[in-house]
Amino acid sequence: MEKASALSPRQREIMELAAQGLTDKEIALRTGLSVGTLRSHWDRMRARLGASSRGEVIARVAEDVRHSLTKELDLLHQFLNERRTFVWTATAEGVVDYVNDYFSRFSGLPREAIVGQGCNLLMPSEEVEVGRRRWREAQRRGHGYRASVSFRSADGSLIPHEIEVRPLEVVDGKVARWIGTASEAIEPFGL
The missing domain is CATH 3.30.450.20 (PAS domain)
Incomplete structure (x- = not known):
């Protein structure tokens, strides 16, 4: 299983739009992809992240982002305190x-x-x-x-x-x- 940061820019864009609650049809319109191509992206993201559903893909990406931000915030606090x-x-x-x-x-x-x-x-x-x-x-x-x-x-x-x-x-x-x-x-x- 890879980290969410391994997703392509297009896959991250799809995931961000889905996290906003957009449907596949709305995401396809915004990205210029066909619904079939969009679903292929979802399948590849689920496989890459070892996720069983779209919601799990979004949750794993959110956790990866949270972990990354926490690490960056810790480094910033360390810098400020020194x-x-x-x-x-x-x-x-x-x-x-x-x-x-x-x-x-x-x-x-x-x-x-x-x-x-x-x-x-x-x-x-x-x-x-x-x-x-x-x-x-x-x-x-x-x-x-x-x-x-x-x-x-x-x-x-x-x-x-x-x-x-x-x-x-x-x-x-x-x-x-x-x-x-x-x-x-x-x-x-x-x-």
């Missing part, structure tokens, strides 16, 4: 719901203390209100922003950072999720 850059996501209201491991390594705080609080927890008190104003303006306009801020490290040092916040997901013209990054500010060469 960076010396803060990465976070927030809801439309600004509630931080994800932070990468660097937040904890830098601040000495557990992730649980940072989720829900975000960067304000690491900023000196005199910068917090400025940060909140920037955030409210970004929410109001639906646009991201860049800024220079200082974050307090685990040893108490204030380290300048360049932050960038931008919309991650927009639904019906409104920002539904945000993503932010912050990296240590680097002085230009030659100064």
Whole structure:
């Protein structure tokens, strides 16, 4: 039995249309195939995947896609957690719901203390209100922003950072999720 990724592009197109609930006749019209040729494709897909029905073909392809996406997501999380850059996501209201491991390594705080609080927890008190104003303006306009801020490290040092916040997901013209990054500010060469 082969993986669903071994299907031809035409077979994947057929499978995707079937997963949308289209009939053989509708799939044939969309793909330009005859119904007989379409059924031959289904027979080859069932044989290739060791499936007994069209539904099983779709289920196996869906499982293969889920496994592939999970693997890619795991690699992305590994990459984000190894960076010396803060990465976070927030809801439309600004509630931080994800932070990468660097937040904890830098601040000495557990992730649980940072989720829900975000960067304000690491900023000196005199910068917090400025940060909140920037955030409210970004929410109001639906646009991201860049800024220079200082974050307090685990040893108490204030380290300048360049932050960038931008919309991650927009639904019906409104920002539904945000993503932010912050990296240590680097002085230009030659100064």
